[in-house]
Amino acid sequence: MSAELEMASRVLDRVRAVAGTGVETEVVVDYHALALTRFANSFIHQNVAEAATAVRLRLHLDGRTASAATTVVSDSGLADLVDRTVVASRTAPVDPGWPGLAPPARPAGCGGFDAGTAAATPAERAARVRSFVDAAGGLETAGYIRTQHWRGGFANSAGQSSTGETTQAAMDGIARNAGADGVARLAATALSDLDGRVLGARAAAKARASADPVELPPGRYEVVLEPAAVADLLHNLAVWGFNGKAFAERRSFVALGESQFDPSITLVDDPVDGCEIALPHDAEGTPRQRLVLVDAGITSAVAHDRRTGARAGAESTGHAFTDAGMFGAFPVNLRIAAPALDQSPSAEADGPAADSSVAALVAAVARGVLVTDFWYTRVLDPKTLAVTGLTRNGVWLIEDGQVTRPVKNFRFTQSYPQALGPGAVLGIGAYPQAQPDSWAVARWTAPALRLASWNFTGGASG
């Protein structure tokens, strides 16, 4: 039995002793070790690490629900947690939507784990920063490298228990060339799969190709979006669209069974394929599992926890987060799936394109824009998923299949589902790239996309 599951069991026992056997109880114990090395102006300026266990207890007693969490995991700390949660559950307002506890169920799998990453040292991270900086060939660099080790245990009074561990490493850096930036970004289960030299060289190539950009007029352009930009689409589709609560409340664009996307688009959330940052269970103990959200352009599912699932007459899909009742359940391991995708490392390309498959998409564009990355995207209306944001880290004009000149950053205002709608996807890159989430709890895996139209609503001058 893992230390986390043993601790969860102790808390369950304590609840029984304090409140009796009639209380519905679930306990989540998570150990997180996170280390992150940041560099800017080509040197390491921040370098942090933490290791902590947190316990979250949720009780349902006499129709009332309360939850509490603590990082104080001594015997007295856990006793205090139980005592105050029991008190809160007796004075909390009535909870008519309580969905009950997750029943016992076998896990479907787990995310990826690498022992070397769990034990990674500051020197190993610094060595990769050194490689990134050196590969930039004298350009100013900035970014981070991160390792995380997550071990978790779950137990509830209905007999469900689960335990597992997972790791993720991520590197994200820019090279800077007289105010023009280029980026390279990658997530992996193992730190050993991150090569600072390759990423630094890619970022530098983009920065060098971005010198002296021109300002193009706003308007609708055909675009090739690189994986970093496509990851932003996946993030916003997941959070606002495939959110079971938003769907139930009619705030989502999702219409199940309808052809809302181009037939070339299949979206899968698969936390248990052995590559993702994921435990075998969600925060309610439901096994994490593969979920097809869009199948060949047809919207097929949304993510649920037990509460949103019960409201929708559906089962939980294993997407519960701790204390996310106000926001709801959504996928965090989303990827674009296509039969032709190549899982091998991407082939590098000369010039600003992230890889050879991006260059191949560019070659098919008569006039359009190559976009590396999006920045500060915010939703104007969740119902249409109209989003405003900016391009960042490299934008180029494409003419007759060639990248012809760098372009200053655009502002855009664009409906994301519309951008991926039927007939709108003109090409999909061969190499999916795993992109880390800045808050270290998600991963978006995407190839480049060639899209028929993107609504750029402003240029660098306004």
Added chain:
Amino acid sequence: MTHFDAATAAVEAALAAGARYADARVMHRRYESMSARNGDIEELKQLESAGLGVRALVGSSWGFFAVPDIANGTVREAGHRAAEIAAASAMVAGPAAELVPTTVAVDSWSSGCETDPLAVPLSDKGDLLAGATAVMRDSGADHAEGIYQIWDTNKWFVSSEGHRIDQHIRECGAGISATAISAGETQRRSYPSYRGQYGTRGWDLVSALDLLAHAPRIAEEARALLTAPLCPTGTTTLILGGEQLALQIHESVGHAIELDRILGWEAAFAGTSWLDLARLGSLQYGSELMNITIDPTIPGALGTFGYDDEGTPAAARDAVRAGTWVGVLAGRDSAAVAGLDYAGSVRADGWARLPMVRMTNVGLEPGPHTLDEIIASTDDGIYMDMNRSWSIDDKRLNFQFGCEIGWEVKGGKVGRMLRNPTYTGIGPVFWRSMDMLSSEIVPWGTPNCGKGQPGQVGHTGHPAAPARFTDVRVGVRA
């Protein structure tokens, strides 16, 4: 082992491991929130977080380590690990790191609190949210939401220079919002702000909001917005409500004057700044009406404290005076790099996070007008209020904001309601166009400012009042 003893032990261990400077914070925080929807309580959260974070400077390189346990052996190990991490940083070392001097304080400070928010019965707090959301539901909202949040934080700070400071800061706030939904879009109205107004105050702040009294109005307005005409597209005179102007300050002034951004330390993530230190003291940021202060001493504002997380005492400072940029938000190391002689704006969002440059209370001094006067003197324009969406580029120049509601202003009077109002612009151009500013200042609190890697959530205050801007592009849409 006392909290001070634990922090001292961590600092001593870091020094023994080779650090030439070290500091440590023990923090204990209780957080409580409750949310309600359509008359029912949706979620009650009670979180406790406690631990120690220690920062070590070895040569020119920093290291930081955090642990949840403040037993003697653990905190000494944490100090050692922080120094070890700093030594690894030296593999990609930068220029010499110095710290500007600060008063070495031994002190205790607490924020004001009339009514302890954690002592208010859960049932009373739940009744307030359930009642307000029920009223909104019955007044036309498809989804009526309410939330309150409370933070009760104790921290003990020790540095190798001799600081020994404990602080007790209590923060709370609340808000309600109503959403109306049609086949094609959603419309939302909030009071007093989406997710609420917050301050370093007690439950008296929430009581004074009188959520119930405003619940019917915002539900009716959300419903009415569904059939209101679209905000026109074009360039016009723009009047902003104080809540929206607070966010405008936050995004296009507050972040831009963060010294770590100006120095490039946030280049890869949060971004840099359009500001150039060579023009500090001479750059025209805005019109002469623009007077912005950095003031962590404002009683009750959300960015208020006694000492920042480097032990620098809170002090007011000008950021923009009569339109000229004159000050920055700085930490002890960034100030030294920039050749400045002040710090005081460094905070961490918890014991497990590295202190970094953050906004405190960054806001406007009162102007000479009132909102009524601004409207009365506007022949043709649009009045927008309450933020709904926000986006700004990585240099803090090019912004686009959406508001919940707009109104036509014609002939000095407020006219038709407008839906989906948005405006866009370039920071200094926009601020230089401010030609009227109200005296009706409110210290708006923003409890969700994201920055840093690993991510940190900052609590900031923004005194702001309604103001008028000319030649602003409005009505951008997908």
